[in-house]
Amino acid sequence: MTASFxxxxxxxxxxxxxxxxxxxxxxxxxxxxxxxxxxxLAGALSLCVCLFPAxxxxxxxxxxxxxxxxxxxxxxxxxxxxxxxxSDAFVVILRLCILVLAAGLITVTTKTSxxxxxxxxxxxxxxxxxxxxxxxxxxxSLVIRFIPVVGQISQEVREAQQARGLGTNIxxxxxxxxxxxxxxxxxxxxAIDARGGLPDAKPSPAVMRRSQAVRRSVSAPMGAETDxxx
Amino acid sequence: xNVMPFKTIIEFNAVxxxxxxHEILKELNLFMxxxxxxxxxxxxxxxxxxxxxxxxxxxxxTGEVWVDGLETRRCAKQVRDRxxxxxxxxxxxxxxxxxxxxxxxxxSRSDLSAEIIAKRxxxxxxxxxxxxxxxxxxxxxSGGQKQLLAIAGALVRRPATIIFDEPTTLLDLxxxxxxxxxxxxLEQNVITVTHDLTLLEGFDRVMVMxxxxxxxxxxxxxxxxxxxxxxx
Numbered sequence: 001m002t003a004s005f006x007x008x009x010x011x012x013x014x015x016x017x018x019x020x021x022x023x024x025x026x027x028x029x030x031x032x033x034x035x036x037x038x039x040x041l042a043g044a045l046s047l048c049v050c051l052f053p054a055x056x057x058x059x060x061x062x063x064x065x066x067x068x069x070x071x072x073x074x075x076x077x078x079x080x081x082x083x084x085x086x087s088d089a090f091v092v093i094l095r096l097c098i099l100v101l102a103a104g105l106i107t108v109t110t111k112t113s114x115x116x117x118x119x120x121x122x123x124x125x126x127x128x129x130x131x132x133x134x135x136x137x138x139x140x141s142l143v144i145r146f147i148p149v150v151g152q153i154s155q156e157v158r159e160a161q162q163a164r165g166l167g168t169n170i171x172x173x174x175x176x177x178x179x180x181x182x183x184x185x186x187x188x189x190x191a192i193d194a195r196g197g198l199p200d201a202k203p204s205p206a207v208m209r210r211s212q213a214v215r216r217s218v219s220a221p222m223g224a225e226t227d228x229x230x
Numbered sequence: 231x232n233v234m235p236f237k238t239i240i241e242f243n244a245v246x247x248x249x250x251x252h253e254i255l256k257e258l259n260l261f262m263x264x265x266x267x268x269x270x271x272x273x274x275x276x277x278x279x280x281x282x283x284x285x286x287x288x289x290x291x292t293g294e295v296w297v298d299g300l301e302t303r304r305c306a307k308q309v310r311d312r313x314x315x316x317x318x319x320x321x322x323x324x325x326x327x328x329x330x331x332x333x334x335x336x337x338s339r340s341d342l343s344a345e346i347i348a349k350r351x352x353x354x355x356x357x358x359x360x361x362x363x364x365x366x367x368x369x370x371x372s373g374g375q376k377q378l379l380a381i382a383g384a385l386v387r388r389p390a391t392i393i394f395d396e397p398t399t400l401l402d403l404x405x406x407x408x409x410x411x412x413x414x415x416l417e418q419n420v421i422t423v424t425h426d427l428t429l430l431e432g433f434d435r436v437m438v439m440x441x442x443x444x445x446x447x448x449x450x451x452x453x454x455x456x457x458x459x460x461x462x
Contacts, residue, residue, distance in 0.1 A: 006328060008365030113331045145327045148369035187322040190287050194315040195325070195336045195383060197307065 005144075007108045013055035018114035019121075021106045028102055032095050038087060041094040048101040055109050065104030066097055073097075116141050134199040142188075153180050238312065238391040238419050239263045240284055244293035247279050254279045256442045257293065262421070268430035268450065269423045270457050271439030277423040278318075280439065281393050284421065285313040298390075314384035318396040320376035329355070329371070329379055330364040336387050354382045358412065374405030381412060394422035398429065427454050 008014070013021075028044075035041060052062040066073075073093050080089035107115070116137040123133035157177045158167065166172035192198065240262040247255040255276045271277045282288040283295050286306030295302040297309045317323045326332040333351045342350075355361040358378045363371065371379060377397060384392050394413065398406035410429045413420055422429070430436050436453035438446035438460065446456040 005367045006365070111331060112327045113334070141326055141331075145325055145368065148367075149321050152369075184322055187317060187319070188325065190282070191315075191317055191323040192325060193287060193306075194285060194310055194317075195323075196310065196339045196387070199338055 005107065006111050007057060007061065009056040009109075011055040011057075011109070013051065013105070013109045016109075018106075018110045019118045021110060022115070022118055025102050025106055029099055032098055036091050038090055038094070041091060041098065044098050045094055045101070048098055048105065051105055052101075055105065057108060061108060062101055062104070066100050069096070069100060112141055112144055138199050146188075149184070150181065153177065153184070237263055237265075239296075239298055240391075241296040242283075242293065243296065245283060245290045245295055246292040247276070247283065247288065248291040254442055255283070255290075258444060260437075260444065260447075262435075264434035265419050266433040266435070267419075267421045268433040268436040268453075269421070269439060270425070270427065270430065270436065270454070271423075272461065275439040276442045277439050278395055281315070281395050281421065281423055284393060285310050285315055287315070311387070312389055313391045313393060314387050314389040316377075316380050316384050316392060316394045316397055318399055320373075320380035323380045323383065324368045324376065327367055328364075329360060329366050329368060332368055332379065333382055333386050336383050350386050350388070354386045357385070358382050372405075373401055374408060377401060377405065377409055378412070381409070385416075385418075389418060391419040391421065392416060394420065394424070396423055396425065398424065398426050427457075430454060 032041065032044060035044075049059070049062050052059060073096060076096070077089045077093055080092050119140065120133045120137040123131065123136055127133060154177055157173060157180065160176070161167050161169065161172045164172070240260070242258045242260040245255060245258045245260075246253070258280075269277050269280065279288060283290055283302065284297065286295075286302035286309045289295075289303045289306075297312060300309050300312075302309050324332050326335050330351060333354060334347055337347045337350065340347075351364075352361075355364055358381065360375065360378055360382060363375065363379075368376065368379065377400075381392075381397075397413065398409050401409060406426060410426070413422065413429070414432065424430065430450050431454075433450050436446075436448065436450045436457075437444050438453050438457045440460060445460070446453045448456070
């Protein structure tokens with residue numbers, strides 16, 4: 001679950017702009033959907049694997065990207081065997097591995113904030129339909145941040161109920177889990193407010209003017225610093 | 231580190247807070263300007279509600295809370311720029327995946343340039359000895375480091391006052407002492423709710439809350455002595 005998070009290194013792949021990486025991923029994803037040659041796909045897969053050491057990452061990081069998908073790939077492989085030749089089953093699995101490795105490589109070499117900046121830019125045209133790109137990007141970052149926290153809560157609830165002999169009682173697991181998540185969501189929302197609010201929730205011009213006037217009147221002794229508290 | 235170089239003045243004028251039928255705070259009238267204020271009280275006495283009223287996370291059912299001439303009901307955003315909040319559970323306060331990104335989040339709505347934001351983040355990471363963790367995912371930090379990150383998230387906004395809601399409750403003794411040292415080293419005014427009575431011994435003022443009321447408001451020695459008697 002944590003394998004896909006950013007790993008800080010000083011490689012050329014880490015330095016490459018997030019937009020370019022995502023563009024390459026889009027090109028790769030589109031490109032391999034037209035390729036059925038096993039040797040070409042195997043070559044692309046090898047290239048993806050080699051990019052991990054090139055990014056100063058251990059091969060186990062690459063392995064961790066595909067490991068959670070083993071069972072899905074096995075099921076897919078078997079299903080493809082029933083509907084076509086063996087080579088087709090290999091093609092599907094190779095394509096999937098290439099995409100997962102390439103996407104994983106991007107997430108471990110790119111900060112979430114950089115990815116979200118690109119996402120925000122891509123989603124900005126949707127603002128004409130009333131969508132807020134910064135909020136959508138922020139929501140996504142919250143999801144990424146809280147996946148491990150939710151996993152931790154789930155484990156705590158499971159252990160607590162197991163200790164009470166209720167480890168298989170679905171209600172005993174779900175109810176405390178949901179209650180804790182709701183409580184946490186309420187506190188996270190308060191924390192976001194306390195830390196300045198949602199990214200694009202700018203106050204109205206009138207409120208900004210009043211705020212600046214209040215700040216000027218109270219902080220007059222500070223002088224005109226550029227690095228002053230906001 | 232630059233902080234707002236003026237004292238924060240907080241006034242509670244006949245403040246009451248009710249949740250449904252339950253009266254959590256009963257008509258409080260208070261004036262607070264001391265640099266270090268501690269609040270103690272039994273569970274459910276209204277301490278956390280009291281803190282949330284100060285920086286406008288909650289608004290009073292009756293009465294008004296004023297912070298440096300700003301009424302929290304009408305000017306919550308400006309009040310929160312002056313008063314930062316550190317929650318009991320840092321996991322609920324850290325909202326972005328890596329340490330550096332989370333610290334920068336608190337300044338994302340400001341008009342500061344990217345360079346100044348980066349400088350502030352650097353300063354606060356150095357100050358709290360978290361610089362080596364700047365690129366780490368937040369979920370791999372220890373409990374003490376998460377609480378330090380939460381404090382860093384408050385400090386990076388350079389508020390005049392920082393509110394702490396039971397900052398050491400979830401920590402072991404070593405980390406609790408470390409957080410206490412950080413709290414004592416702050417230039418900012420501090421208001422803290424805690425069950426760690428030793429933390430409050432060097433404070434300027436301690437209030438004891440019981441059943442939605444401030445039942446003692448004195449020097450730490452006198453107030454804590456009263457609190458011990460109340461709890462015995």
